[in-house]
Amino acid sequence: MHAALSLMSVALFGCTSPQADGATSPVADLAVRLHPDFPTLIEVSWEQLDDAEGHVEYAVEGEDWQAAPSSTLSAGPQERRVAGVPFETPVTVRVVSDGGGAAWESAEVAITTGSPPADLPLPTLLVADDGRAEPTGRFLYASLFQYSPPLYGASWLIIVDRRGRLVWAMESPLDAQTFYVRQSRDGTALMWDETRLFDPEASQVHRMKLDGTEEATWPTPAILHAWTELPDESIVWGSYADGTFEKLVELSADGSRRELWDCREFEEAHGSPHTGCLSNSLYWDAATDSFLYSFFTSMTVVQVDHQTGETLESWGQLSDWTFDPPESQFDWQHGVTWTDRGTMLLSTHVSPESDEVVVREYELDSDARVLRQVWSFGEGEGITAENYGEARRLPGGNTLQNTGTTPRVREISPEGDVVWDVAWLDDAGRPADVVIGRSIWLADLYAFLP
Structure with a gap:
């Protein structure tokens, strides 16, 4: 390294x-x-x-x-x-x-201490309200990568402290990108994807300690972005191995593999005119043993049962659900999750006509089949994200937002106040030419040492 x-x-x-x-x-x-x-x-x-x-x-x-x-x-x-x-x-x-x-x-x-990896942009702290920040979030673990559409450059795994300082970094392997970092479900390891867009069969997911000690590797051929780990250490990901229509694939701890769900079948059943379906987020819900699976190609979120592979529900363009108010309909959504209250939280463009990125939270009215917006943040601030981005509710009630191609991570209080804000800027103070992938708070780093 x-x-x-x-x-x-x-x-x-x-x-x-x-x-x-x-x-x-x-x-x-x-x-x-x-x-x-x-x-x-x-x-x-x-x-x-x-x-x-x-x-x-x-x-x-x-x-x-x-x-x-x-x-x-x-x-x-x-x-x-x-x-x-x-x-x-x-x-x-x-x-x-x-x-x-x-x-x-x-x-x-x-x-x-030594120097960071060459060419790795450093973060700039813009806001820090320690008294209102998430108490369990001491270190931000994220991926950062160079991106000049349609080409990707260097990619890094990084950890940033609450003062906006880089405290750990590792460059992804040559010709690979890392989009989707995670903490292992047992809380003892860092996990990350080695996504190889030009050699998709060689893509992998890694489980690693903070000193680089590798504990496990899972082959995840044709992974594009999203993947998750299950409690039994199975890995589930969206695979485009059969072309531009993804399948949801599970690799069990014993090495067995099964296809859970086929996006082509779903889109054909809905009369979709699209020529492919590619995902950008995958969230496993323990309470229902189901996945929220988000597709940017159809502006649709699908709920898939883990055991049966049945499509339980869908929202967005390929759905009969409506939005209240109508202008709250998500567009180019990323980072879709359920909150502890059972609401849906995601990052989205404010409208199809704008790249301004906002967070939207919806209450589900299943009887009326309406996604009713109950909270939002970011509209009118002028922060754009052509691609990527996410939103996640934190244990203390704040929301973590990152804005993807505008490399910035913010923590927002329920009242809509920014209590932490870190950005990657160039010498002129503009957003640097890098992208933030998935980002999560870690409570402590010592759990990740051997």
Whole structure:
């Protein structure tokens, strides 16, 4: 990946240190160095002289100490990692005791993290209202890629902190794009797609730790954008292997594969004039064991039963559902999900005549077959997204919005206030020539270390 960065690794040493209360730190030969491939991961090692409970912590100048998880420190060699430090940042590291005995702390050592991947644009923080932001969202995990229609360029996986600083990055393999990142359902791994538009049979989905340790790989031939993981570690994706009409395909953990649903059959049943159907989002709903499957080619969202492959419902152009008000009908929709309230949430163009991107939330009136808009955000702000974009309701009630080809991620309160806003800009302050793929909040990074 970025092997040249290993040359920047640094090791500094400390010895045992007496404390103000007379306790002596049981830490000797404290050393730090950078991970050779991920130069914001700091590898910490030392000799533990006595058993103790403690943890590593770090501080960036002008900020509070940040603690890594606590653990039992048995006498002998110890190794830990620090995560969440921005690129090219001086940082101080130490080992400290937990409660239950005499307090102690080790000597402090310093190191500067390495540089980000070449050509990777850096984010700019525009708004940060920490008191109103989602409390479980500390780090934004997203994909970022170059896109000059119809051509794609370099693609990266990135993690950004609440201060809008890049704290982790990895470039996707050569000639591959990453559109759709996820956190594994068990919360212990980063997942991402290696989508190969020019060699579709070679496309894959990966499960990986923060240090690049690969835990699993699933072949996902002809994946275009959307995929999801099920609780049994099956992978489901939209495959265009048979041409421009996708099929929903499931690859089980035992390696067996089945086709769940055929878009060609659905469109023919609805008398569609389209010559293909291609998707941009896929959401699995645990309560109903069904998928929300969104197609940009027909401006339609379909609900598919996981077990039977039956089309349960559809909304949009290939549907008899209407919208209230009529001008709230979605167009070029992306990132379709259900909320905990049972409403449908998505990102959409404000109208067929405009690329302005908005978030719309609909209540479903099944008796009247009406999608009734109950909340929206973004209309009149002038932020456009020719392609991509998404919306997701967060546990605390805020909404995460990204605007795709205008590379910007915002968090919006229920009152419609922007409480966090980060953008990728060029030197003139205009949107950079990159696109945000899927983006999600992570509560912590240590769960993703081996």
